[in-house]
Amino acid sequence: MTPVVELDRISKSYENKVAVRDLSLRIDSGTMFGLLGPNGAGKTSTIRMMVGITMPDSGSINLLGKPFDREGLKRVGYLPEERGLYKKMKVMDQLIFMGELRGLDPAVAGRRAHDWCERLQILDASEKKTEELSKGMQQKIQFISTLLHEPQLIIMDEPFSGLDPVNTTLLQDVLIELKKAGRAILFSTHRMDQVEKLCDSLCLVNRGEAVLSGGMREIKSRYERNRVIIEFEGSDAFLQHPAIAEYKDYSGSVEIRLKPHAGAQDLLHTAAAAAKIYRFELVEPSLEEIFIQTVGEKVDA
Amino acid sequence: MREIWLIAKREYLEQIRGKAFRITTILIPITFAIIFGISFLAGKNSGSNKHIAIATADPRLADQIADQLRADKDARMTVDVVAPVSADTRQQLVSQIDQKHLDGFLWLDTDIAGKTDALYVARSSGDFVTESRLNDAVNHAVIRQRLSAHGIPAGAVDAITRNVKISTEQVKNGKEVSSNAFGTFWAAYVMAFLLTFTLMMYGMNVGRAVIQEKTSRIFEVMLSAVKPTHMLAGKLIGIGAVGLTQLAIWAAAGAIFSGSALAASLMSGSIKIAVSWQEIVLFGLYFLLGYALYSTLFAGLAATCETEQELQQYAPLAAVPVWLSFSMIAFIVSNPNSFWSVAISMFPPCAPIAMFLRIASQFPPLWQIALSLALLALSVYIVTWFSSRIYRVGILMYGKRATVPEMLRWLRYS
Numbered sequence: 001m002t003p004v005v006e007l008d009r010i011s012k013s014y015e016n017k018v019a020v021r022d023l024s025l026r027i028d029s030g031t032m033f034g035l036l037g038p039n040g041a042g043k044t045s046t047i048r049m050m051v052g053i054t055m056p057d058s059g060s061i062n063l064l065g066k067p068f069d070r071e072g073l074k075r076v077g078y079l080p081e082e083r084g085l086y087k088k089m090k091v092m093d094q095l096i097f098m099g100e101l102r103g104l105d106p107a108v109a110g111r112r113a114h115d116w117c118e119r120l121q122i123l124d125a126s127e128k129k130t131e132e133l134s135k136g137m138q139q140k141i142q143f144i145s146t147l148l149h150e151p152q153l154i155i156m157d158e159p160f161s162g163l164d165p166v167n168t169t170l171l172q173d174v175l176i177e178l179k180k181a182g183r184a185i186l187f188s189t190h191r192m193d194q195v196e197k198l199c200d201s202l203c204l205v206n207r208g209e210a211v212l213s214g215g216m217r218e219i220k221s222r223y224e225r226n227r228v229i230i231e232f233e234g235s236d237a238f239l240q241h242p243a244i245a246e247y248k249d250y251s252g253s254v255e256i257r258l259k260p261h262a263g264a265q266d267l268l269h270t271a272a273a274a275a276k277i278y279r280f281e282l283v284e285p286s287l288e289e290i291f292i293q294t295v296g297e298k299v300d301a
Numbered sequence: 302m303r304e305i306w307l308i309a310k311r312e313y314l315e316q317i318r319g320k321a322f323r324i325t326t327i328l329i330p331i332t333f334a335i336i337f338g339i340s341f342l343a344g345k346n347s348g349s350n351k352h353i354a355i356a357t358a359d360p361r362l363a364d365q366i367a368d369q370l371r372a373d374k375d376a377r378m379t380v381d382v383v384a385p386v387s388a389d390t391r392q393q394l395v396s397q398i399d400q401k402h403l404d405g406f407l408w409l410d411t412d413i414a415g416k417t418d419a420l421y422v423a424r425s426s427g428d429f430v431t432e433s434r435l436n437d438a439v440n441h442a443v444i445r446q447r448l449s450a451h452g453i454p455a456g457a458v459d460a461i462t463r464n465v466k467i468s469t470e471q472v473k474n475g476k477e478v479s480s481n482a483f484g485t486f487w488a489a490y491v492m493a494f495l496l497t498f499t500l501m502m503y504g505m506n507v508g509r510a511v512i513q514e515k516t517s518r519i520f521e522v523m524l525s526a527v528k529p530t531h532m533l534a535g536k537l538i539g540i541g542a543v544g545l546t547q548l549a550i551w552a553a554a555g556a557i558f559s560g561s562a563l564a565a566s567l568m569s570g571s572i573k574i575a576v577s578w579q580e581i582v583l584f585g586l587y588f589l590l591g592y593a594l595y596s597t598l599f600a601g602l603a604a605t606c607e608t609e610q611e612l613q614q615y616a617p618l619a620a621v622p623v624w625l626s627f628s629m630i631a632f633i634v635s636n637p638n639s640f641w642s643v644a645i646s647m648f649p650p651c652a653p654i655a656m657f658l659r660i661a662s663q664f665p666p667l668w669q670i671a672l673s674l675a676l677l678a679l680s681v682y683i684v685t686w687f688s689s690r691i692y693r694v695g696i697l698m699y700g701k702r703a704t705v706p707e708m709l710r711w712l713r714y715s
Binding site for chain 1: 304307308311315319514517518519520521522523524525526527528697
């Protein structure tokens, strides 16, 4: 299957700073891809090259199976982190304008905009000027304008920032639905929990370089399950077990980090012998831990 | 092309529907009318409503001068005659001026030989209009008196001393056409003002629109759909069309107004402001090219700024050529073919205004107009080249305003 977008060792530097260095990634249709990294890591620079705002200094970009050209952008939807709408324009006019810019017929754009507004519960606002709306509503409008032309590749830079939980769920559901319909979605954020929940694969960038990439399950399986949570009653003598590297003792519950390659089964036996165990969980590392571990190592290096 | 058209259409509709468009469409002509009205009336009324006294030993001469002065309707002078004079008359008059009962007095001495000396003593100095009125009146009266003294009958004296009014004609295309120097000047003045106003207003307007898109970050969405040059072109076309619309509204309103009875009564037939179709075409050409020059310049500069205040710091760039052209208005109108008039009408930033003053005053050789338009078009091309490059990089830059060396680096790598 040809990927929807593929970056091959792209680099971009500005006057005195390397923004992206030798970055490669591919996103297949029907997947949600997380582009992760701390602020200033090169996420936005990477995306800007994908949507033709800037050109890479070296490396190549394939979009929809062809070398990058502007015609392909008609099938890309981009929601930038820095949102922008024309303040004085009416919502519906604005949506139709954005649709037309991407090659839609005004009547088609109007119909789709109407349907989307209905779905995202902002139909009442469609005749108002953008500046009269709340931030959350403006964000929904921008969200719609990204999707109006039914793009094959959807790029969302921090799509949920500033939204309340109800609306976040609403937009998440839309994205999941689009993914199931076969679209490729790139989701850029520094919110690990969202990526963990939504994405099938990811790329972690730091200082312009990809430090970790691959499928979510595959990445997680690379990291040991070395964190144990135990809820217990009775003696805590098992905390002296040689497999434990460190622990945090909250009353009635401990969080343990095991030494590398240490077996958890033996710890369970020791603990069960002395105390009453309510819960014993070998937790897989969270993306956040992997992130801190990976980036932290690189930063120290 | 479709994208340029869409962006132009959006920009055009937003501005036309905006409050600012309606306000400027109405307020600018009103402001103009007020400014010109005030300067016109002030010129006409300066030196009027004066209260002066004429002091001389010869009451007949004094009466004649007084009649002459009172006959000037515009002056609306109050004239007292103090004749014959006594030893302390002069002192009395001076004290009356001091107490502000009088604006001034005219002192006339006629010696035995018939030679008349006149002295005007007034509270204010430099009142040239009153001085010239007095001069006329005194000479007129003295000549009449001398003619009478030579035994010429009163009727003949009237005929001899009747004033002559100079009317002016202009040679256009080898033919004499009746012209009104006054009307031509005002037409030139109004058109040059209109050009300046609209060029600056719409040039800055483009700059502001660019900054608004930059601060609202909308360009990032736009640039993922259209090329920066297309975005810039669409914006220029859209706002330029707004400018043309506004000029068209003013022209139509002007045409309706000048055809109306109100205009006829106001102008009382003495001032004809004639505008030919060539002038209208050239006005349009100079507006379009001048607008393209200033608006691309401001678009490029605006892309390097974060706020409108920062853009304002570049305003002198636009103000200097305007100031230069306007400081030369009187010179250009009276010497339309002198070296400096030609030179300034070739200099692109000044060309629209300066050339228009020349056109209105005396139609310059065609090659000069063609050359100035060509130079203007060339400078538009050069400025567009620079501006579009700076624009492309600048709108993606946040933070402080770019310095000149930074802009030069952008030119290299865009």
